[in-house]
Amino acid sequence: xxxxxxxxxxxxxxxxxxxxxxxxxxxxxxxxxxxxxxxxxxxxxxxxxxxxxxxxxxxxxxxxxxxxxxxxxxxxxxxxxxxxxxxxxxxxxxxxxxxxxxxxxxxxxxxxxxxxxxxxxxxxxxxxxxxxxxxxxxxxxxxxxxxxxxxxxxxxxxxxxxxxxxxxxxxxxxxxxxxxxxxxxxxxxxxxxxxxxxxxxxxxxxxxxxxxxxxxxxxxxxxxxxxxxxxxxxxxxxxxxxxxxxxxxxxxxxxxxxxxxxxxxxxxxxxxxxxxxxxxxxxxxxxxxxxxxxxxxxxxxxxxxxxxxxxxxxxxxxxxxxxxxxxxxxxxxxxxxxxxxxxxxxxxxxxxxxxxxxxxxxxxxxxxxxxxxxxxxxxxxxxxxxxxxxxxxxxxxxxxxxxxxxxxxxxxxx
Amino acid sequence: xxxxxxxxxxxxxxxxxxxxxxxxxxxxxxxxxxxxxxxxxxxxxxxxxxxxxxxxxxxxxxxxxxxxxxxxxxxxxxxxxxxxxxxxxxxxxxxxxxxxxxxxxxxxxxxxxxxxxxxxxxxxxxxxxxxxxxxxxxxxxxxxxxxxxxxxxxxxxxxxxxxxxxxxxxxxxxxxxxxxxxxxxxxxxxxxxxxxxxxxxxxxxxxxxxxxxxxxxxxxxxxxxxxxxxxxxx
Numbered sequence: 001x002x003x004x005x006x007x008x009x010x011x012x013x014x015x016x017x018x019x020x021x022x023x024x025x026x027x028x029x030x031x032x033x034x035x036x037x038x039x040x041x042x043x044x045x046x047x048x049x050x051x052x053x054x055x056x057x058x059x060x061x062x063x064x065x066x067x068x069x070x071x072x073x074x075x076x077x078x079x080x081x082x083x084x085x086x087x088x089x090x091x092x093x094x095x096x097x098x099x100x101x102x103x104x105x106x107x108x109x110x111x112x113x114x115x116x117x118x119x120x121x122x123x124x125x126x127x128x129x130x131x132x133x134x135x136x137x138x139x140x141x142x143x144x145x146x147x148x149x150x151x152x153x154x155x156x157x158x159x160x161x162x163x164x165x166x167x168x169x170x171x172x173x174x175x176x177x178x179x180x181x182x183x184x185x186x187x188x189x190x191x192x193x194x195x196x197x198x199x200x201x202x203x204x205x206x207x208x209x210x211x212x213x214x215x216x217x218x219x220x221x222x223x224x225x226x227x228x229x230x231x232x233x234x235x236x237x238x239x240x241x242x243x244x245x246x247x248x249x250x251x252x253x254x255x256x257x258x259x260x261x262x263x264x265x266x267x268x269x270x271x272x273x274x275x276x277x278x279x280x281x282x283x284x285x286x287x288x289x290x291x292x293x294x295x296x297x298x299x300x301x302x303x304x305x306x307x308x309x310x311x312x313x314x315x316x317x318x319x320x321x322x323x324x325x326x327x328x329x330x331x332x333x334x335x336x337x338x339x340x341x342x343x344x345x346x347x348x349x350x351x352x353x354x355x356x357x358x359x360x361x362x363x364x365x366x367x368x369x370x371x372x373x374x375x376x377x378x379x380x381x382x383x384x385x386x387x388x389x390x391x392x393x394x395x396x397x398x399x400x401x402x403x404x405x406x407x408x409x410x411x412x413x414x
Numbered sequence: 415x416x417x418x419x420x421x422x423x424x425x426x427x428x429x430x431x432x433x434x435x436x437x438x439x440x441x442x443x444x445x446x447x448x449x450x451x452x453x454x455x456x457x458x459x460x461x462x463x464x465x466x467x468x469x470x471x472x473x474x475x476x477x478x479x480x481x482x483x484x485x486x487x488x489x490x491x492x493x494x495x496x497x498x499x500x501x502x503x504x505x506x507x508x509x510x511x512x513x514x515x516x517x518x519x520x521x522x523x524x525x526x527x528x529x530x531x532x533x534x535x536x537x538x539x540x541x542x543x544x545x546x547x548x549x550x551x552x553x554x555x556x557x558x559x560x561x562x563x564x565x566x567x568x569x570x571x572x573x574x575x576x577x578x579x580x581x582x583x584x585x586x587x588x589x590x591x592x593x594x595x596x597x598x599x600x601x602x603x604x605x606x607x608x609x610x611x612x613x614x615x616x617x618x619x620x621x622x623x624x625x626x627x628x629x630x631x632x633x634x635x636x637x638x639x640x641x642x643x644x645x646x647x648x
Contacts, residue, residue, distance in 0.1 A: 011525040018513035305511055311470055312523055312570075313498025315491045408471045411505065 012318065016325040019298065030294045031334050037287045038338025038383055039345065041280045045379035046346045050372045052272050056235055058199045059265045060258060065103075065135060065229025067242045068261055072254045074226060080109050081181050083224040084253065091228075094248040099232040099241050104131025107215045108226040111178035113158070113208055115166035122162070122208045124176055126215030129153065135231050144170045145194035152213035155193030159204025163195050170195055176208065180219045188218045276379065280386045288394040295327055295398035306402055307410025316403035323402050327395035328388070335384050346375040416479070417578050417610040418467055419443040423476035425462055425633070436462035437473060438633035444612060444626075446577065449604045449643060451624035452614045459633040460614040461582055467612065468501050468580045469493040481577065498527060502571025502609075506583035509567035510555040516562075517542065517551035520570045527574060541569045545599060561592030565599065572603055579603075581613045585620055597623045601644045 020027055060066065069091070071082040086105055087095055095103045107126035112119055129148040133139060139147045147157055156176065163169060170192050177187040190210065198204045216222060232241055238257045246255035259266030299306070306319055352370040425437040436459050444450055452460040465471040466478060469485045478485040480500055488496060497503070510519045520538040529537075542548055545565040555563055564584060571579050581600070585593035601623055604611050613620060621627055623644045629637040 010531075011522065014518070015511070015513065022513065308505070308509070308511065309522075310494065311468070311497065311503050311505075312526075313494050314526055315494040317491070318526070406471070408465050411470075 012322050012325055016322055016329055019302070019322075020326055020329055023298070023301075026294055026297065027330065030290055030330060031337070033287055033290050034331060034334025034387070035338040035341060037283050038335055038387060039342045041283050041383040041386075042339065042342035042375070042379055043345060043373070044279055044283075045276045045383070046342075046349075046373040046375050047371065048272060048276060049374040049376055049379065050350075052268060053374055054372060056258075056265055056269060059262050060136070060235060065227075065231055066235045066238045066258045067230045067245055068256060068258075069228040069230070069245065069249050070226065070254045070256075072252070075254065075256075078108065078110060078226070079179065080107075080219050080221055080224070080226075083107065083181075083221060083226050086223055086225055087228055090248045091245070091250075091253075094245055095228070095230060099234075100230055100245075101233045102131070102134040102136075103228060103230040104128050104135050105212065105225040106227050106229060107212055107219070107221070107224065109178050109215070109219065111176055111208075113162070113166065114175045114177070115168040115172065117167040118165060120162060120165055120205065122176075123206050124178055124215060125207055125209050126212035127209055128212050132209075135229055141196045141198065142194045143197045145192070147194050147196075148209055148211050151211055153193070153211040154190065154214060155210075156190045157194035157196055157209040158192055159207060160195055160197050161201045161204035162206075162208070163192070165205060168192065176210065176218070178219060181221060186218050186220065188214070190214070277382060277386070280383050281390065284386055284390050288390060291327065291330075291391060292394050292397055294330075295323060295395055296401070298326070299323060299398045299402045303405065303410045303413040306405055307407045307413070310405065310407040311411060319405075320399040320403040323399035324392060324395055327391060327399070331387055331391040335387055339380055339384070342380070343375060346373050349373045350375065416443045417446040417448065417481065418612070419477075419479045420463070420467065421477040421479075423463070423466060423473045423478065425459075425466065425471070425473045435459075435633040437466065437476075440476070440633070440635055442628065442635065442638070444610060446610055447604070447608045448610050448612075448626060449601065449624050450610075450612045450626045450628060451621050452612065452628050452630060453616055453621055454630035454636075455616065457632075458630040460616075460630050462633070463630070464580050464582050464612065464614045467578075468503060469496055498523065499574070500576055500578060502574075502576040502579040504564065504567045504571050504579065504581040504584045506586045510563055510570075512555050515552050515554055516547060516558065516566045519555070519566055520573050523570055523574050529574075537573060538569075541573050542566075545569045559592075560587050561589075561595065564588060564592075564596050568596070568599060568603075572607065572609060575607075576609065578610045578612065581611065581615075583615055583617075584613065585615065585617050590619070593617070593619060597644075 071084045074082040094100070105128065109124050111122055111124040113122050127148065128151045142157070143160060148155065156174070166174065168174060173189050173191050175187055175189050177185060180186040196204070212225070216224065230245060232238070235258060238259065242255065242257040249255045259269060309319065310316070350373060352372050355371045420440055420442045423437045423440040424435070427434045427436050440459070440463060452463060454460050462471065466473050469488065473486060476486065480496065483496060485493070485496060511522065514522060517538050520541060521534045524534045524537065539551065542551055545568055547562060547565055547569070550558065550562060558566065585596055588596060597620055600611055600613070603609055613624070615621065625640060625643040627639055627641050628635055
């Protein structure tokens with residue numbers, strides 16, 4: 001026998017498409033469920049992506065630089081004794097080569113700040129103002145006064161919340177204090193030349209900006225620095241280039257990407273994709289019950305017709321393909337409409353959603369008062385893949401059942 | 415040469431605690447180009463025999479040969495292929511696929527045979543004209559009368575030139591005029607194309623057309639005789 005032939009794909013497609021619309025109400029209900037499911041998957045992913053992006057951006061904005069180079073012991077003991085020389089040689093060469101777009105050096109030590117009314121523990125940042133701005137510090141965040149103007153500016157810039165805590169204000173003098181490499185207390189009286197705002201109150205309370213030269217002089221460390229901060233303007237692709245910096249910095253320095261420097265953000269970023277997939281799968285599993293029910297009903301209503309097609313010479317596997325094709329058409333239609341609807345919903349929201357009502361609660365996660373959903377092609381592709389794969393897997397049950405009918409029993413079914 | 419032969423076929427069904435013999439040691443040979451009727455009361459086994467001949471159902475024991483192919487030893491896919499290429503079926507009802515037009519129903523068999531579209535189209539139009547439905551190619555089954563539906567079914571059964579057409583109570587749902595027209599068509603196709611027809615029926619008008627009348631009762635052949643009919647004389 002074994003006369004090998006395959007049916008024209010056209011007849012399977014014609015049958016699948018026309019059968020889909022035999023009970024158009026049922027098909028429309030199922031189609032609506034798929035559309036809503038796909039829309040929800042993509043919208044949820046866009047919100048999650050926007051939320052995480054906000055958290056990472058906010059984290060990186062605190063002290064910009066997707067990659068930082070430190071003395072090997074600095075992370076364990078961030079004091080001035082664990083400082084290093086300014087970049088030179090091979091490291092300097094790599095820092096001035098793409099994809100690096102900007103870099104700067106900082107002297108960063110724990111210290112105290114005292115006003116005439118109160119004092120606080122802070123992190124003193126000796127910075128090069130131009131370098132910080134190139135790296136991402138926004139001068140627009142200065143709400144009173146000005147930012148530092150040069151690498152040897154004599155003033156300091158403190159956060160809005162810190163000023164409130166110290167009960168001080170712009171123009172007042174405060175004393176900053178830390179420990180120099182000789183274990184002596186080093187202090188200096190400085191004038192507040194600017195007050196900045198940050199997305200997080202904790203940031204406003206913690207970071208105090210001075211010029212790098214001022215802090216180096218106060219701590220008697222000449223040209224020593226605590227860190228080199230480097231950016232390529234794309235935190236998502238840091239893995240592609242941070243090892244080049246690491247190699248150039250050599251074994252005597254410790255080079256780390258932001259995912260390691262901020263382990264919480266790093267792990268959030270790592271698990272985001274998995275989280276999205278899990279949520280998508282949960283949404284679709286709920287949907288798949290409806291899909292299986294729809295197909296089971298559709299097959300059950302056509303038992304005699306399936307028997308007839310088998311009697312006429314249609315192989316069992318072709319019956320299965322036909323039901324699967326019917327499911328594929330329904331899923332594809334739902335995906336096209338769902339993706340289009342999600343795009344139409346998310347794109348206008350990309351300019352931001354005001355979530356200030358719950359803003360305080362979200363601040364602990366590093367989020368601001370505005371959420372910026374981000375439509376990503378990979379989320380759309382992932383939801384499409386999940387819907388197609390799981391949908392066809394779910395459809396295998398009714399398709400397999402249809403192909404198992406005995407032609408005689410099917411033809412006599414009432 | 416035999417178009418079809420069955421040797422010692424048995425088939426039992428279970429209904430509750432009762433075992434019913436659908437076929438009881440049935441042997442029969444049908445020559446090519448015959449016009450045969452299987453008759454008998456309901457439950458006599460004529461449909462069971464027809465289904466076994468067509469590979470729609472498998473007997474418990476016995477041999478079935480269609481041409482030189484052992485039907486009783488085939489798997490489901492081979493049976494499907496055998497039906498596709500060798501046998502045309504006409505059933506009592508529910509003969510057509512509701513979502514396809516008359517022409518598409520006729521082309522259905524050719525499509526699963528993989529015949530190119532232009533050949534399919536030409537052949538289906540030719541056969542529609544032959545069964546008197548040249549102007550009905552775009553109509554769906556629901557838009558056709560019972561007689562027209564059976565004509566489309568006959569057209570589909572013969573379109574791929576099968577050696578054998580099996581018809582199960584083809585006139586049961588038709589009025590007498592339409593039934594006569596359908597049987598005239600069967601007889602004409604039998605004579606003009608030499609197609610072997612085996613028709614299960616208990617309609618006396620249908621039996622008048624047959625050259626060979628096989629009577630069944632309780633799963634057994636109780637008589638098998640030649641008669642003057644309107645089918646081809648083989």
